[in-house]
Amino acid sequence: MVHYNGTSGTGSQISAYYHDTYEEQAATRVVAVGVLDGVPWVAIEHCLFHPQGGGQPADRGWVDDHAIVPVRDRDSGLIVAVSAQASDEDPSPVLPPFEEGQRVKARIDLEARMRHAALHTAGHLVEAACRAQGWALAGSNHFPGQARIEFTAPESDVRLQSPEGREEATEAVRATVADAVARDLAVTWELDDAGRRIVHLDGLHAAPCGGTHVHSLGDLPGITVPTLKVKKSRIRVSYDAAHRER
Ligand SMILES: [Zn+2]
Incomplete structure (x- = not known):
């Protein structure tokens, strides 16, 4: 199996899926916002979202009511959430403007x-x-x-x-x-x-x-x-x- 090496989190972000595969939702806060390849992202503290890696597909999920896909930002090492609808051609259905420290609800598609x-x-x-x-x-x-x-x-x-x-x-x-x-x-x-x-x-x-x-x-x-x-x-x-x- 081709694996990547995980640690338990990057800075103030916790990879919650390491600790509980079945945790479906959490109240947490925004720890960082940014732009990746022209697409805005938001990173949350209690990160339920598993990005694609180790031969396993990415989770599907939501931050508040916005459908997201998690990806790993190589520069920061953070798992960041981008809009599930955004694409290189059309980055605009994008996420609303989140702010650092903002309280949010996170949820994953538990069945997937x-x-x-x-x-x-x-x-x-x-x-x-x-x-x-x-x-x-x-x-x-x-x-x-x-x-x-x-x-x-x-x-x-x-x-x-x-x-x-x-x-x-x-x-x-x-x-x-x-x-x-x-x-x-x-x-x-x-x-x-x-x-x-x-x-x-x-x-x-x-x-x-x-x-x-x-x-x-x-x-x-x-x-x-x-x-x-x-x-x-x-x-x-x-x-x-x-x-x-x-
Ligand atoms: Zn494994």
């Missing part, structure tokens, strides 16, 4: 958040199950409808050379995934000595990650893993996952 967190966490699990087969990670994507993880195909793994063998290898991956879900392994995180956020699936897997995750793998019943494909020395493992009803 849960879908993204389910797919993203399932990605960690599928990755772990495939690493257990002896395959080295090459890339990943957790977007709805495209979720897949790719590995370098070792020539020594003869299973990958026949349809029956590929089915057998996929079945081994499915068995590891099903076992971890049945055991309801906890999903936790900690900051390491370098300040990186390390995400753990109990003792099965650990990786630096700034994404959003479910509480435990029992939240992910019915993960599907179609028979893997091998192309140009790459193993492609597609998967799908949905969050259980809450």
Whole structure:
């Protein structure tokens, strides 16, 4: 899985989604305003909004009643919210003029958040199950409808050379995934000595990650893993996952 390294916040902004995947709304305040590529933005203190990154799509959300999309501002490191309708060609349906210190209400599309967190966490699990087969990670994507993880195909793994063998290898991956879900392994995180956020699936897997995750793998019943494909020395493992009803 290609991860980016998250810390718990930049300056006066708190990445609230690190602490609670399911926090839907919050009363908070504006910590900064600015312009990014000609488009006005607002940054809030208690930041519910996960920007696109780590193979995971951006949240959808609202600041007061204005639909926004969060993006990371490289200069400041802040997660900033731009109007969901603004574009390079037409930056004007823009946000109203927010001011620093202004009290605002923030809200996310919780259904989309849960879908993204389910797919993203399932990605960690599928990755772990495939690493257990002896395959080295090459890339990943957790977007709805495209979720897949790719590995370098070792020539020594003869299973990958026949349809029956590929089915057998996929079945081994499915068995590891099903076992971890049945055991309801906890999903936790900690900051390491370098300040990186390390995400753990109990003792099965650990990786630096700034994404959003479910509480435990029992939240992910019915993960599907179609028979893997091998192309140009790459193993492609597609998967799908949905969050259980809450
Ligand atoms: Zn993650």
